[in-house]
Amino acid sequence: HLFYQNNDPITAKGLAQQKGDRFLVQNPPALTLTQPQLDKIYALTYERDQHPYYEKQGTVKALETIRFSIPTHRGCYGECNFCAIAVHEGRTVASRSENSILAEVKAISRHPKFKGIINDLGGPTANMYAIECAKKLHNGACVDKRCLFPDICPVLKIDHSSQLDLLTKIRLIPGINKVFVGSGIRYDMVLADKQNGLAYLKEIVAHHTSGQLKVAPEHAAPHVLKMMGKPSVGSLLKFKKMFENLTYAVGKDQYLTYYLIAAYPGSSDREMKQLKDFVTNKLHLTPEQVQVFTPTPSTYASVMYYTEKDPFTSETIFVEKNITQKVAQKEMIAKPTASSAQKTQAVKPSNLPHGYANKPRLQRKSR
Numbered sequence: 016h017l018f019y020q021n022n023d024p025i026t027a028k029g030l031a032q033q034k035g036d037r038f039l040v041q042n043p044p045a046l047t048l049t050q051p052q053l054d055k056i057y058a059l060t061y062e063r064d065q066h067p068y069y070e071k072q073g074t075v076k077a078l079e080t081i082r083f084s085i086p087t088h089r090g091c092y093g094e095c096n097f098c099a100i101a102v103h104e105g106r107t108v109a110s111r112s113e114n115s116i117l118a119e120v121k122a123i124s125r126h127p128k129f130k131g132i133i134n135d136l137g138g139p140t141a142n143m144y145a146i147e148c149a150k151k152l153h154n155g156a157c158v159d160k161r162c163l164f165p166d167i168c169p170v171l172k173i174d175h176s177s178q179l180d181l182l183t184k185i186r187l188i189p190g191i192n193k194v195f196v197g198s199g200i201r202y203d204m205v206l207a208d209k210q211n212g213l214a215y216l217k218e219i220v221a222h223h224t225s226g227q228l229k230v231a232p233e234h235a236a237p238h239v240l241k242m243m244g245k246p247s248v249g250s251l252l253k254f255k256k257m258f259e260n261l262t263y264a265v266g267k268d269q270y271l272t273y274y275l276i277a278a279y280p281g282s283s284d285r286e287m288k289q290l291k292d293f294v295t296n297k298l299h300l301t302p303e304q305v306q307v308f309t310p311t312p313s314t315y316a317s318v319m320y321y322t323e324k325d326p327f328t329s330e331t332i333f334v335e336k337n338i339t340q341k342v343a344q345k346e347m348i349a350k351p352t353a354s355s356a357q358k359t360q361a362v363k364p365s366n367l368p369h370g371y372a373n374k375p376r377l378q379r380k381s382r
């Protein structure tokens with residue numbers, strides 16, 4: 016907790032831990048960049064190309080997705096327990112100005128290799144752009160509570176209007192055929208924005224989804240979701256319904272892609288069975304891509320993994336450490352057995368005319 020609580024640039028103190036006659040020192044993080052500083056960085060004339068030195072070794076495949084992608088902000092206050100972004104980018108979201116982003120879009124539109132498609136307009140969580148807590152910006156992030164878990168903090172005013180304006184303006188720029196939002200979206204934030212959440216999702220569904228929109232429920236068993244610091248499946252199902260209704264209304268063939276994790280601390284075969292039931296009966300799919308949990312340095316999930324304890328309650332938890340069993344957990348949901356395939360095939364579309372976006376399917380590979 017001491018490490019995590021000393022990661023906000025406004026409140027962090029330097030930490031030192033003695034080991035023998037030496038000290039491990041953790042300096043406080045650098046101050047969050049201001050908007051003018053961030054804009055200045057993104058106004059630099061980047062090559063958007065691989066270094067010529069590597070050309071003789073072939074093309075860098077990853078460049079395809081990043082060459083014409085635009086970061087709108089840095090940082091994330093989602094604080095999922097398995098993720099290190101809040102530690103290395105900060106829990107404070109620093110957003111670029113609209114002018115800075117529009118200027119980059121215009122510059123990209125003139126690039127000789129640009130074919131009219133911006134692959135991603137986003138950040139660690141796409142819809143945190145221009146949404147931040149005034150108290151955090153002045154006093155630092157709270158050490159005794161989280162911004163989004165277990166419920167969205169009432170101090171955080173969630174308003175997607177800036178994102179909505181930005182997306183609308185970008186798609187009207189000459190030379191831009193498509194702007195996709197490829198970064199993940201926090202569905203609980205969309206639902207919490209009573210004023211503009213629906214309009215934002217409408218815009219995303221109608222103009223900014225490249226066949227699949229990424230969301231990250233990661234699991235479905237309540238106990239595991241709690242260990243992850245993720246919202247309940249109730250909000251996911253509400254969001255799914257909204258997405259499917261809007262998708263149907265615009266007559267598009269597009270789906271939600273779900274990021275899922277197997278063998279997370281606290282997840283045994285019993286919890287994976289719960290997840291399997293959820294994806295089959297509620298999401299109506301057989302996921303193709305499921306990650307086996309990997310402990311990431313500096314995260315609470317790693318503490319859970321190595322200590323086999325819940326760091327918030329000190330209770331002992333089950334942790335799958337056997338690699339064969341970890342893979343078995345993944346295969347419980349990722350690879351259909353004969354019976355589960357039959358079961359999936361038998362699922363009938365529930366609430367949509369023609370079962371438009373509800374038909375059983377395999378997820379495409381996405382990460």
Ligand code: SF4
Pocket residue numbers: 148149150151155156157160161162168169170171
């Ligand atoms: S007041 Fe709420 S939104 Fe602001 S930093 Fe604290 S927990 Fe986060």
